[in-house]
Amino acid sequence: MERDGGSLTTRAMSASGRAVAILVTPATAYVTLAFLLPVAVLIAGTFQPNGALSVSGYARFFSEPLYLEALWRTIRIGVVVTAICIALGYAMALAIVGAKASARGQLIGLTILPLMISPVARTYAWVVVLGHSGLLNGLLVALGLTDQPFRILFTEGAVYVGLVQLFLPLMVLPLVSALENLPADVISAARSLGAGWGTVFWRVLLPLTREGLVIGGTIVFNGTVTAYITPAVLGGTRHLTLATLLYQQVAVTDDLLSAGVAATILIAMSVAASMVLRRVAATRSRLS
Amino acid sequence: MRTLGRVVLGLIYLFLIGPFLVIIAAAFHGGDTLTFPPHNLSFRWIIAVIENDDFQSDFLLSVALAVAATFAALALGIPAAYALIRHRPRGAETIRGLLSSPVVVSGLVIGLALLHYVVVPLNLPVMVALFVAHTAILLPYAVRVVSASLANLRVDIEEAAVLLGASRLKMFRSIVLPNIRNGVLAAAILSFITSFNEVPASLFLTGPGVHTLPVEMMLSMELVYDPSIAALSTLLTVATLVIVFAAERLLGLSRYV
Amino acid sequence: MSDADYLSLQRLTLAHGAATVVDALDLTVQRGEIVALLGPSGCGKTTTMRAIAGLLNPRSGTIHLGGRDITHIAPNKRDIGLVFQSYALFPHLTVAENLAFGLRLRHLSAAEIAKRVEAMLETVDLAGMGDRLPRQLSGGQQQRVALARAIVVEPRLLLLDEPLSNLDASLRMEMRGELRRLQQTLGITMIYVTHDQSEALALADRVAVMRAGKIEQLADPETVFDYPSTPFIARFMGFDAVFPIVDDKLESATGGQMPYGDAGQLPVNTKALAWRPRNIVIGSGPYRAHVILASYLGDTVEYLLDTPLGEIKAATDAAAPRHPIGKAVAFDLPLAKAARLDTAH
Numbered sequence: 001m002e003r004d005g006g007s008l009t010t011r012a013m014s015a016s017g018r019a020v021a022i023l024v025t026p027a028t029a030y031v032t033l034a035f036l037l038p039v040a041v042l043i044a045g046t047f048q049p050n051g052a053l054s055v056s057g058y059a060r061f062f063s064e065p066l067y068l069e070a071l072w073r074t075i076r077i078g079v080v081v082t083a084i085c086i087a088l089g090y091a092m093a094l095a096i097v098g099a100k101a102s103a104r105g106q107l108i109g110l111t112i113l114p115l116m117i118s119p120v121a122r123t124y125a126w127v128v129v130l131g132h133s134g135l136l137n138g139l140l141v142a143l144g145l146t147d148q149p150f151r152i153l154f155t156e157g158a159v160y161v162g163l164v165q166l167f168l169p170l171m172v173l174p175l176v177s178a179l180e181n182l183p184a185d186v187i188s189a190a191r192s193l194g195a196g197w198g199t200v201f202w203r204v205l206l207p208l209t210r211e212g213l214v215i216g217g218t219i220v221f222n223g224t225v226t227a228y229i230t231p232a233v234l235g236g237t238r239h240l241t242l243a244t245l246l247y248q249q250v251a252v253t254d255d256l257l258s259a260g261v262a263a264t265i266l267i268a269m270s271v272a273a274s275m276v277l278r279r280v281a282a283t284r285s286r287l288s
Numbered sequence: 289m290r291t292l293g294r295v296v297l298g299l300i301y302l303f304l305i306g307p308f309l310v311i312i313a314a315a316f317h318g319g320d321t322l323t324f325p326p327h328n329l330s331f332r333w334i335i336a337v338i339e340n341d342d343f344q345s346d347f348l349l350s351v352a353l354a355v356a357a358t359f360a361a362l363a364l365g366i367p368a369a370y371a372l373i374r375h376r377p378r379g380a381e382t383i384r385g386l387l388s389s390p391v392v393v394s395g396l397v398i399g400l401a402l403l404h405y406v407v408v409p410l411n412l413p414v415m416v417a418l419f420v421a422h423t424a425i426l427l428p429y430a431v432r433v434v435s436a437s438l439a440n441l442r443v444d445i446e447e448a449a450v451l452l453g454a455s456r457l458k459m460f461r462s463i464v465l466p467n468i469r470n471g472v473l474a475a476a477i478l479s480f481i482t483s484f485n486e487v488p489a490s491l492f493l494t495g496p497g498v499h500t501l502p503v504e505m506m507l508s509m510e511l512v513y514d515p516s517i518a519a520l521s522t523l524l525t526v527a528t529l530v531i532v533f534a535a536e537r538l539l540g541l542s543r544y545v
Numbered sequence: 546m547s548d549a550d551y552l553s554l555q556r557l558t559l560a561h562g563a564a565t566v567v568d569a570l571d572l573t574v575q576r577g578e579i580v581a582l583l584g585p586s587g588c589g590k591t592t593t594m595r596a597i598a599g600l601l602n603p604r605s606g607t608i609h610l611g612g613r614d615i616t617h618i619a620p621n622k623r624d625i626g627l628v629f630q631s632y633a634l635f636p637h638l639t640v641a642e643n644l645a646f647g648l649r650l651r652h653l654s655a656a657e658i659a660k661r662v663e664a665m666l667e668t669v670d671l672a673g674m675g676d677r678l679p680r681q682l683s684g685g686q687q688q689r690v691a692l693a694r695a696i697v698v699e700p701r702l703l704l705l706d707e708p709l710s711n712l713d714a715s716l717r718m719e720m721r722g723e724l725r726r727l728q729q730t731l732g733i734t735m736i737y738v739t740h741d742q743s744e745a746l747a748l749a750d751r752v753a754v755m756r757a758g759k760i761e762q763l764a765d766p767e768t769v770f771d772y773p774s775t776p777f778i779a780r781f782m783g784f785d786a787v788f789p790i791v792d793d794k795l796e797s798a799t800g801g802q803m804p805y806g807d808a809g810q811l812p813v814n815t816k817a818l819a820w821r822p823r824n825i826v827i828g829s830g831p832y833r834a835h836v837i838l839a840s841y842l843g844d845t846v847e848y849l850l851d852t853p854l855g856e857i858k859a860a861t862d863a864a865a866p867r868h869p870i871g872k873a874v875a876f877d878l879p880l881a882k883a884a885r886l887d888t889a890h
Contacts, residue, residue, distance in 0.1 A: 019375070019456075020375045020377045023368060023370060023375075024367070024371045024372065024377070026364050026367070026368070027367070027387055027431070028368070028383060028386055030424070031386055031390065032386070034420050034421075035389065035424045036386070036389065038401035039397060039401045041405050042400065042404065095294070099293075099297075110301065113529070114305065114308075116532050118484075118502055118521070119485060119487065120485070120506050121505075121520075121522075121524050122307065124311065125308055125310055125311040127509065128307075128310055128322065129324075135325075165303060165304060168304060169304070226394035228396050228491070232506070243394065243488070246396060246400065247491065250400060250403075250492065256404065259400060260400075263397045263400055263401070266393070266396070267393050270392050270394065271392060271393075274392045445635055447600055447629075447633065448633040448635070448694075450600075450620050451599075451600075451621065451626065452626075452650060452695075452698060453621050453622075453651065453698070456621075462646075466637045467637055
């Protein structure tokens, strides 16, 4: 009790709950008015297309082949990109953790750096590289591997490439953190007991870094399905995702109901993702 | 094993960073069309982009918006973060969750919701709409980074100041603020960069003649066949790198991320 | 309220949720006095101190300082100084600026402030260190800055929260002397919170031994040391052998009993007796024991005796005749050397 003088103190120093209210209310009021309420109304609006409560908006959405295709594409892209990021992420994280301590800091910095640079610039770089007369095609032609340049840009593949580059750092960081917290020599112990690298990965690394995997995977999946710039620029209008579809419905088709439905689906996915993250954080703090 | 690790790492970093180098190289192409590899290297397009009136005004707009939104996010976020940490009111966790909520959903949703239910009904001018959206987007970052800084602040020096006669406001100004200065600066830089780079919400809320720079770049991408977008990207990338390096050197930015 | 009762706590009750931390505490402190609040962790001494400072609101009761009721006055208006256990120096200010902080709030001229800071630095032997930052100072130096900062504003009352506990033994001794000297020179009224018995006895004019939110005994150091009033205080002061008296017999916690020859001489309100190891006589006396352990400690020899009352620790001078292990010995619990306790537990 005595050493917890901190909390006893704050009770007196804060004297009035009024002081707390003055400090906190502006921020909470702002978030409520500028974000929570508009979003809530948006979601509610999708259930009241003509004033009365109904799911006809959703029925229409799910019966439109174009929209359904966008939905499946979005999920597909999310899963594929996340899977690629997990594979590459582990490779990178293992290499970083295995590096010398001095190099490690720099490598992590190098990994964080792209996150700060404008996503427009990052995506445009791929336009240059993957374009019809871009770097990759130029190389392929020059090496004689093909006569005609490939169509890489404006395909789903290009979107994968762009998104992996965008989100890979976000996968690597939690994995590095998880790997750093591995009990020392666990891998060597497994190897000395006769485990091959596959076994080491599946039965030792994966379970022990599961938390970091879930965190990174959730962040990457959430970011991927809600991404706009990359699918818009690299995928074009022929390969719509929920996000690009949403924009199109607002800016071009003026179908606000379907835009709202798409938005609500995106929100649901994001909220689910954040709940997963919350759960992981909660179990972590319970155990520590 | 070591060398395999190094090779793998090298390839992946090439993948992550390579495209930037391509863009930077392409920006120095002297010809009229975007070409890679570039030849006739010159600063022509870099200069052209800097002197372009439209880009200039977009740039200034983005900067002004980022500064204003950062300031607002900090003005709202610092007192809230302080109250949550120091006074630990009932429901602090809920409030904290509330203040982080904008970061959960994509800017796209924020832009749409604001456009349809706030901007249009209230007939807000474009700049105001952008300001409102960006402030909401930045607030979670401001609260989180400042909280990290406040968590390391000791209660006892605040008590000492009060007992020496300082009012709570004076104590906050003389003792708390100077000691969280680096955290506040880190939050400011992160917020500024986030706002400057923001696209989805800004896309919804821009109007004719009022474009933020990244939105302008995106919209021009398909229409423009010269290296000007590459030049812009190069300038932005270099500027970002300079800011981040400076921040890391002076503040240890990575500690707050 | 006489000026002599400079600080007065009346039925002060402090609680944290459902738990009562300090229970209807009464305490008066005279001007210029040092009173120590002594007790183990959790007894409520720091909580009491914080309430006096105004960092805590009492559940009930009042606090008067110099005749004025300060119970509900804000902490920054009480003119009470506090030296923190952690020093709480402002890390972003120099030593001189730390000292000047409180003075600036009292709207003194810059010249006056500089003068007082100089003088105080001299007093605590830190002359010339004004430009240093706290992190550049040693623990002992930081402690002196914390003290100087609290004193330089000439508070009406000075509270010290285990200020020496983070210092090593020799530094602690030195600072104890410094504190005593300062207090006598400046005549500041002090309340000193500590769990260290020797510190309280060395520094204080009166000692308040606290336990579970109450003051068990309030007296000068000699009285508390030689004549503790309860078993708890007795044990705290080093009385190992504490036995309640029931029907002319001494009783031990394990249920052992031993008739006590001198029980008839005791007044009715003595409920227990306690002895220090040194005051237990071995070799002669009306009682019988076996020696279980003998430890040579340089100055003394410590024995563990197996008695009808269980195991008792006794000590003799190293020069005294030794008693080998296993031997049956006579021993005595002389009444003259016993502390007479008012309660059995």
